[in-house]
Amino acid sequence: MDTPSGGLVRSHCVGTTAVVYASDYLNKLTGEKIERECRRQLDGGCRALIIDFSETKLVNSIGISILLGIIDVAEKSGAYIVFSDVNNQTVELFEMLGLTRHVVLAKNVSEALLNISRYETTPVVH
Amino acid sequence: MEPSTQKLIHTFGALADLGQEIAGTGDFSEMVRTSMHLLLGTLALRRGAVVECVDAGPLRCAAIWGLRDQFLSGFEIDEAGKQAFLKGTAADFLVRNTATSNVFMNRHRDQLLKEGIELVLPMIVRGEVTGLILLGGKASGEEFSSDDFDTIRAMVRHIGVGIHTHRLLEQIAQRAEENKRLYVELRAIYRDTVRAFAAAIDIKDKYTQGHSERVGRYSEIIAREMGWSEEEVEGIQIAGYLHDIGKLIVDRDIINAPYNIDAKNSSELNRHPSAGYEILAPINHPYADIPLMAKHHHERLDGRGYPDGLTDKQIPMGAKIVSLADSFDAMTTDRPYRRRRSFEDVVRDLRENSGKQFDGKVVAAFARAMLKEVTGETKERRITKMLGKGYLEGQHVPTLLSDLIADLENAKANTVTTP
Secondary structure: OOEEEOOOEEEEEEOOEEEEEOOOEEOHHHHHHHHHHHHHHHHOOOOEEEEEOOOOOEEOHHHHHHHHHHHHHHHHOOOEEEEEOOOHHHHHHHHHHOHHHOOEEEOOHHHHHHHHHHHHHOOOOO | OOHHHHHHHHHHHHHHHHHHHHHOOOOHHHHHHHHHHHHHHHHOEOOEEEEEEOOOEEEEEEEEEOOOHHHHOOOEEOHHHHHHHHHOOHHHHEOOOOOOOOHHHHHHHHHHHHOOEEEEEEEEEOOEEEEEEEEEOEOOOOOOOHHHHHHHHHHHHHHHHHHHHHHHHHHHHHHHHHHHHHHHHHHHHHHHHHHHHHHHHHHHOOOOOOHHHHHHHHHHHHHHHOOOOHHHHHHHHHHHHHOOHHHHHOOHHHHOOOOOOOHHHHHHHOOHHHHHHHHHOOOOOOOOOHHHHHHOOOOOOOOOOOOOOOOHHHOOHHHHHHHHHHHHHHHOOOEOOEOOOOHHHHHHHHHHHEOOOEOHHHHHHHHHHHHHHHOOOOOOOHHHHHHOOOOOOOOHHHHHHHHHHHHHHHHHHHOOOOO
């Protein structure tokens, strides 16, 4: 079931994966709401995060900084993070700025979930 | 889109947002935090902090992202450190550059690198280091290019000026608040001084002790009832306190004559409004027209007053108020040659003399203020206290006042104004 959290942010959980939906313009206001929701989900025990950008048309500098913060927090808590359904223009921006070095991109939420399930079943090689 | 074009658009958008943020009048901490995010997001830097240099001593953290809050404790910058930043080139701002002579970098290098800080740039305003911006590496893992340096330095300059301006505005607001407090204190001192002066005036007349103080208070009550502003109300109160200041030059024997005085002495006594004006006019009062109110408080609407024989519209409204307050106090206090008049008698006098001696609007306002006290609408019973126990009591009092107000309002409605 979708949970509206902090006004504009929708989210839901699939097992230990949280799916958080970004709004049409990822700026300071919406970025901070997404960040709060991601932190809440990680604090609640989620082991993976999917941020869905299907409705997102534009990401500004503050949005980038906040996304990097989310990546940082996820990395520190050992959570896997996937960005799904990112439009071409934003993909170019993420690639140019190096965000794609730290997250996996997926076509949609289903593909992201599949990606995460593969990651979770991959045996750790010592 | 070419990556270089996209980068340019992204940077340009961030600069535009930064300008807007810095020019805004919002919360200081929020402005710094947002500015830092804009800088980090422009080049996708993973962590950063904005710190202010407050004289000599520990750096004050204004915003931090991706770093431990306690990370900056123990960081200090002295004059030598500031000078190193003022004279430094781009290479001196790189934390990894061990060849630099920058004392701050050399002192804190290990700690900075441990936290992932790669660049430390000074915020310079008017040739002074006002703070530092600490930046982590790029998310892309690439080294900083010269273009990156130009972008960062431009944004750091903006942020530095923004912080400096906000701090200046804070100081101005603080000083304005302090000045406001001093002004209020000064006004209170002025008011207390004037009250003390009023008491001194009244001491000269042994039969009218407290008269000036009461005239000041009645005037204030009337003006407030007439809807005057707080400042105007304060002004009229002062005028009430000082209205008889001219009596200081009148012979004490004339003022204290136990019975009605003769024409010669009366003429001497009647000099006091003009004398009051002469005394008050050279003083720079914080309120308007106080000398004029003192000068004209014995004028009458029918032109039979003194010193100038002014009529209705020629008399300042403040003087009309003080005039009523003065007469009312004279009627309601004992004098050496008579007892004070009954309230019925006073109301009759006010009704008969409205439009002749007193302005009907002023009398009606005073009557309304009294009615509010006797009906309990006004909790603070200031007029009642001044008049003493029993004077404004009795079932007939509200009726007397209501009838007076109604009569004055009817008279006003029936007045035909001729062009």
